[in-house]
Each structure stands twice: as structure tokens, then as C-alpha cells.
Amino acid sequence: MKWTADKIIIIFTVVSAALLQLIDTSIVNVALNNIMGNLGASFDDAGWIITGYAISNVIMITLSGWMSARFGRKYYFAASVIVFTVFSVFCGMSTNIWELVVFRVLQGIGGGGLLSTAQAILIETFPKEELGLANAIYGMGVIIGPAIGPTLGGYIVDNASWQWIFYINVPFGILATILTLLYVREPKEKMHAGKMDWLAFAMLIIAISTLQIVLEKGQSEDWFETNYITWCTVIAALTSIIFVWRELAVKDPIVNLRLFNNRSFTTGTMFNFVLGFGLYGTTLVIPIMCQGLLGFTAMQTGLLMLPGSLATAFTMPVVGSLLKRNYVNAAAYAGLGLVLFFVFSYMLGQINTQAGSSDFFWPLIIRGFAMGLIFIPLTTISLANLEGKEIPQGTALSNMVRQLGGSIGIALITTFIARQTYMHYTYLSANLTLTDPATQQRLSLITHGLMNKGLDEGSATKAAEGILARQVSGQASFLTYKDLFIYLGYFFLLLVPALVLFKKKKKKQSDHEETIEWAME
Secondary structure, three states: OOOOHHHHHHHHHHHHHHHHHHHHHHHOHHHHHHHHHHHOOOHHHHHHHHHHHHHHHHHHHHHHHHHHHHHOHHHHHHHHHHHHHHHHHHHHOOOOHHHHHHHHHHHHHHHHHHHHHHHHHHHHHOOHHHHHHHHHHHHHHHHHHHHHHHHHHHHHHHHOOOOHHHHOHHHHHHHHHHHHHHHOOOOOOOOOOOOOOHHHHHHHHHHHHHHHHHHHHOOOOOHHHOHHHHHHHHHHHHHHHHHHHHHHHOOOOOOOHHHHHOHHHHHHHHHHHHHHHHHHHHHHHHHHHHHHOOOOOHHHHHHHHHHHHHHHHHHHHHHHHHHHHOHHHHHHHHHHHHHHHHHHHHHHOOOOOOOOHHHHHHHHHHHHHHHHHHHHHHHHHHHOOOOOOHHHHHHHHHHHHHHHHHHHHHHHHHHHHHHHHHHHHHHHHHOOOOOOHHHHHHHHHHHHHHHOOOOOHHHHHHHHHHHHHHHHHHHHHHHHHHHHHHHHHHHHHHOHHHHHHEEEEEEEOOOOOEEEEEEEO
């Protein structure tokens, strides 16, 4: 591709806009305590700030292909940037928790339109043979955004007020809007959108909303022991079935599920689901472990994640360039990435409670390389056979599946952590008895230490028992995280044989040069 000034500006515009949206999915997490304190909200209420954004975001990601066809990709992208930016301001100006929840939902409507549309614009900007490089540039935002969100959020919260995690979007949003209107062009092939299918639209909103509520709130509500979680699950299942039936029955669906007839797209999208599981799951777990058990600050945790993000940023364009020259090795790159993810998980499964930042450096670097190696080849393979109006629909479905993979992964991981921690705590507690000499010695040391600080013997003994119980709880949590990393590693390793679903297929070009194209068997 000839790197003209216009193309460089387009790349900068769409990637920066998508990056803003992705950062916003994780930047709020580190500011929740400040928001709760400032707005007088409970933790359960504050959780809807994240849940509401996730619901509207996934809905709009799914609809973005139809919206691009209906209103024009350029103007839909610009409108999404404007909506995202305007409601970022309103989020920062919120005076109570429910105002913030509503404005986050509206912000998510704008943000959801950015992600898939940005990828579709990049794919059309690059020639077909450089699809890997286009996906590499887009992928840097997808992988890096969730990783640097906590770092940026921690810095802002430590040095300013929580409102600035929203206000920081404003100058970038204004710049992206201006550059979009000046430089982004409509696709060469005119896209056609049928009339809005209101039944399918309603089913989509209900299905995704109830599913996200189940995934976000299930563990804290003890899953199906709570009536509204059970009802949400039933409603999500029924409306999903109706939505799929409706989209396959009509001539011009708002979400083109017929793309799943393309087995290359289907298998690539399946791996995108797994990528979301690994990306968002580990991005959640590592900060919780570091801050909750190892005593890291939010800023230290964010800086801990940064080298791995830089490794991903380095890997993606390299892999994209290699795919252009040696496309036959696409699945091999992905296989290497899956193996490296296993190595990363296994290394973190071996750490102990004395671990410092240096113990995370190389595992997270390896994870960064793994994510680049997995994302680019499989995204390229899944989108390679799409043409014209199929591109925005395909990118929308692919991104929606990755987001759902992340949501389902997080729900499964939080459930695993809660239940496995209880199991470890029960086992460890059973081995701590007041008649055990080691337990007596430990309690005695803690008690005397507290008495030296001025507590009487009775208070010191009671406090020592509480400290010992917290130490056991911390040890149980740490053992759970070690188990989780080991299981995640084996899960990714078991996916390597699935890459045989991709086979190489030779075809002749008109100039008699032989090329290798990846396709489904």
C-alpha cells in the first residue's frame, strides 16, 4: 500500500476513536470507589455503570453493519464519535448515580458504533492483499485499549477527580469528528439496508440486555437461587431463538447471520470468542490479584500491564507484514500464540505470595506476544472471503462475539474464583485448630506483637484470631488464582488441534503465479 497522507490520517482517526471506546470499557473500574463516595452510591448501584455501558455497547456493535448501510459508513461513524463525546461530558457532569448510569448507556450507544465501523473502514482503506496489516493496526487498539485503561484511570484518579476519566475523551472526540468528515470516504460499493425489522430489533435488545445482566450480576446474586436471574436467563434464551429465526427468515436482515454459512468466517469467529475470553478474563484477574493480594496500587498495576501491551503493539504489525508475504503460515502463527498463552498462564500459576513486579514482567511479555499471534491470523482468515456489504456485517458479528466471549469468560472466572476460594478456605481452615502447636505458635506471635503496641491480652488475642483468619482467606484466594491460570493455560493449549479446521487451498492467478489461500475444508 502506498502510504499517502490521507490514508495515514484515516488510520489515525479510526484507530484513535476505537481506542477511546475500548479504554472506556476498563477505565471506569478503577474509579468506582471514588464515584461511589462522591455520589453516595452502593457497590451494587455502581455496578450498573459498567453493566449499562456493556449492554448498549454490545447491542450497537451488533447493529453497526446495518446502521452503516442505512446512513452511510462515514456519517454513521462521525455520528457515533459525536454521541460518544457528548455523553462523555454528561457522564462527568452527573450529580447522582442513576444520572451516570443513564448517560453511560447513551455513551455506550455511541461507543458501540465505533468498534466494528473502524475495522470496516480500515479493511476498505487497505488493498485485499494487505488485509493482515489492516487487522494488525486495528488489533493494536483492541488489545491495548483494555490493558491501558486501568493505568490511565489510576493516574487520573490519583492526580485529578474521577470526572476527568470522561472529560479526557472530549478533545480526541472533537478531533476524530473533524478528521472523519474531512478524510473518510464512503465505500466504493453502495451498501443496501432493508427496512428496520422492529420485531428483530426488539428481540435483539431484550436478548442482549437480559444476557448481560445474567453475566454481570449472576455470581453476586448466587445465580439461579435468585428469581430475577432465572427469569432473565429464560427470557434471553427465548428472545435469542426468536431473533435467530427472524433474521434467517427475512430477505434483508438487520444482522446477517447467513455469514455463518461461510465456514472460514464461522471458525475464525469462534476463535475470536476464545480471544475475548482470554483477553478480558486475564485483564480482569491480574489487577484484582495484584491489588487485592499483593498490595500493588492501581498505578503500579497499570504500569505492570504496560510492557505486555507494548509487546502486542510490536507483534501485530510484524505478523501482519509476514502474513502478506507468507499467508500459508497463518494458522501456524495462531498455534504458536496459543502455546505462548499456555506458557504465560503456567508461569503465573507457579508464583508465590512474595511475588513482585519482576515476577510478572516476562509472563506478561509472553502474553503480549501470544495475543498478537492469535488475533491477527485468525481475524484475517475469518474476514478474507467477505466482499463489499458483507464486510461491515462481518466485522460487527466478529466484534460482538469477541465482546460476548469476554463477558461470558468474566462470568465463568468470577464464579470459579468464588467457589474455588471457598473450597481452599474450607480445606485450610480444617487444618487450623487451637490444639495444633504450629497454630498456637502463630497466634502467640501475633498476640504478643499486638500487646507490644498497647492492646490488652483479651483484645490482642481476639484481634490475632481475626488476623489469622484473614491470612487464611488471602492464602485461599492466592491458591485459587494459581489454579485459574493453570486451567486457562490448558484450555488454550487444547485449542491448538482445532486449527486443523483450516486447510490450505491452492489456486492459480491469471498471471499463472501460484498463491496459497486459507479456506475451510
